[in-house]
Amino acid sequence: MSIKKRYFLILLPILLGVGFALWVRLKFEFFPIIHLQVDAASLGLVAGGIGSIAVMLIFVHQNALDRARAAASKQAALERRQFLQRLDHELKNPLSTIKMGLSYLGARLGDALPEDPSTGEFQEFIGQIDSQTQRIARLISDLRKLSDLEVRPLDRIAVDLNQLLEQLVEEVQKNPETAVRQVSLLLPNVPWQLPEIDADEDLIFLALRNLLENALKYTDEAGSIEVRAYENYRQLIVEVADNGMGIPESEIEHIWSELYRAENARGMPGNGLGLSIVRTIIRRHAGEVSVRSRNGQGSVFSISLPK
Ligand code: ADP
DSSP states (O other), X not given: OOHHHHXXXXXXXXXXXXXXXXXXXXXXXXXGGGTTHHHHHHHHHHHHHHHHHHHHHHHHHHHHHHHHHHHHHHHHHHHHHHHHHHHHHHHHHHHHHHHHHHHHHHHHHHHSOTTOTHHHHHHHHHHHHHHHHHHHHHHHHHHHHHHHHHHSOOOEEEEOHHHHHHHHHHHHHHSTTTTTSEEEEEOOOSSOOOOOEEEEHHHHHHHHHHHHHHHHHTSOTTOEEEEEEXXXXXXXXXXXXXXXXXXXXXXXXXXXXXXXXXXXXXXXXXXXXXXXXXXXXXXXXXXXXXXXXXXXTEEEEEEEEEO
């Protein structure tokens, strides 16, 4: 509730009391027989005063509750962060031992006789263990990144979104793996370009890159992707749209949750943290994220940032 509304609610009972007192005085003063009503006027005033104090006490209590809730969630975030730091630290050694063991086994297998029929099978298993190990390492590092993002101070500078988006799309066009993909960038030029925003450039770039990487991942090679940006009175809006596989309707509301993956995406690489990272970054900039999607037709992910 806004401060103005609160003050209004605090003053309302006392104003009603004053109004009541005036009304009683004007209406009944001339009738001596109801002279007693003058006391009713004072009573109205006192009741109004007590009402105002009561409303004020309710707000004070509410403020204390809000502060306690904010402190509890800050503490929970801190504990989560410490836990993830410890987990990251504890898993580092076992993971690097597994990696070393795998490369040793790979090298020994390379020396094995090529006609040995089990060599290919072993190599396949080693490849699988290696990719799953990398998955765990990525998951831990992304979880840690996410919890760091919740508290890390923003490094704000004047960011030119025009340049940032051009750079992002250029990255895709220069990367040999994605160069063939159809990604178009639509930026306003008339009557003016997008204005600069005060933001953490690296984080905004990371958020936009996550959205574009998802569009590339969940759209087949023949599909199209559009990155478009525009402004309204208060915000800059960037949309990443694709005509890929889309998201089943019942799952759309869950996709921003940590580790959640829609059913149609589970066979594809990923860990379900990319969008949580996007949302955390955008919310830290006082912006909002949203998605429109139709299963089998495509999706439009939007971020809006205050100007
Ligand atoms: P990841 O892609 O690693 O699974 P994200 O957090 O980035 O994790 O996305 C969460 C889920 O949202 C994905 O698993 C997928 O189900 C859905 N999703 C995200 N982007 C798209 C997209 N462009 N098209 C279809 N589904 C998407």
